[in-house]
Amino acid sequence: MAFTRAEKRYNVRVLWLSLGYVVLLLGSIYYLKHYAAHDEIDWLVAILPALPLVGLFAALGRYFVEETDEYRRMLTIRQALVATGFTLSVGTIYGFLESAGLVGHVESFYIALLWFFGLGVGNCFNKLIDRGGEA
Amino acid sequence: MKNRLKVLRAERDWSQGDLADRLEVSRQSVNAIETGRYDPSLPLAFKIAELFGIAIQDIFTSPSKEN
Numbered sequence: 001m002a003f004t005r006a007e008k009r010y011n012v013r014v015l016w017l018s019l020g021y022v023v024l025l026l027g028s029i030y031y032l033k034h035y036a037a038h039d040e041i042d043w044l045v046a047i048l049p050a051l052p053l054v055g056l057f058a059a060l061g062r063y064f065v066e067e068t069d070e071y072r073r074m075l076t077i078r079q080a081l082v083a084t085g086f087t088l089s090v091g092t093i094y095g096f097l098e099s100a101g102l103v104g105h106v107e108s109f110y111i112a113l114l115w116f117f118g119l120g121v122g123n124c125f126n127k128l129i130d131r132g133g134e135a
Numbered sequence: 136m137k138n139r140l141k142v143l144r145a146e147r148d149w150s151q152g153d154l155a156d157r158l159e160v161s162r163q164s165v166n167a168i169e170t171g172r173y174d175p176s177l178p179l180a181f182k183i184a185e186l187f188g189i190a191i192q193d194i195f196t197s198p199s200k201e202n
Contacts, residue, residue: 004161071164071173130172 006067013059021052053112075126082125083118090114136174137196140165143187157186 003011031045060080067073091111097103144154151169155162158179167173168183175183184191 001163002161069160069164070176070179071167072161074173130167 004067004069004072006063006069007072009066010059010063013062014056017052017055017059020055021049024052025049050109053109056116075130079119079122079126082122083115086118086121087111087115136198137171137201138168138194140169140183140194143189143194144169154186158182 028045028049032042036042060076064073064077067076091114094103094106098105140154144151149157151162151165155165158165160179164173168175180191180195184194187194
């Protein structure tokens, strides 16, 4: 399946943002471990790894705007909706389990990673719905 | 939504890829429309109709008249 121009641009953005995430995450961990001074710089350094993840959400939004192939755009929107529903459901269920003291606490940034996993679930959902459609 | 896209395309001896190129969409989109898995937007339906030089209702069957 050939990528549309908008998909190619999206993939390039995701690649750079993912690379930025890894670099900033490692840098942030290193700084906070060795140079943390409990000042406002710590806040800035702690937030830095989150920015590429926020960028990934923005990149998806930009893809929706740039994609001219309406069917492909619909597929990606459905994929994102499934990811959102999946993430909210897992997060809600886990929250109740945590409140009941049955499971341990999980850092909230894992919700973003869960959503990206949900995109994979959404992709499977798309393939399931469209199975047998390709001629 | 049922449609005559496959027939119209075959009459012109176009592949799905040929039609996709003319409509500036992916082959996957043409396939989805042809098989009724995706209903095109009004602008795309007009584009399809203009490409074949016929009215929209001569390509797509109104859902109310399908049965």
